[in-house]
Amino acid sequence: MNEKQKLYIDELAESQGVAFSMAVEQGFDLCSFANMFMLSDARNHMDNGSAYWMTMTPDIMIDKLSMNSVDKATMNYSKTMAEWLGEFYARYQYYTNIPSSKIVKII
Structure with a gap:
């Protein structure tokens, strides 16, 4: 992986x-x-390298997602745990090249 690719995945993660x-x-x-x-x-789109989605700020990303199907929390998760999980998923997808839709079913 070249430096440019590494910067992209670091930003996305x-x-x-x-x-x-x-x-x-x-x-x-x-x-x-x-x-x-x-x-x-x-x-x-991120899996496919869409620069539009890969460079989007998190607040805009959340605003563009349909949160209607997401349950409200019944347990308290730390923000650190949530952030780690999000970063893990991004890096795992990038390094394995397995579509995110399959990763979530595996894990």
Whole structure:
């Protein structure tokens, strides 16, 4: 992987982690949000390298997602845990090249 690719995935992983953290902060269930996000068209575009989605700020990303199917939290998850999970999913998808929709079913 060249430096340019590494910067791209670092930026995406950080943004996705913050988006997961923001979802928890807004009272959404972490598992429900992660499932919705990994199966979303937005994440599919990221899997395919869409610069539009890969460079989007987390707050705009959350605003563009349909949160209607995401459950409200019944447990408290830390923002740190949510951020780590979001970053993990982004990096795992990038390094394995497995579509996010399949990763969420495996994990």
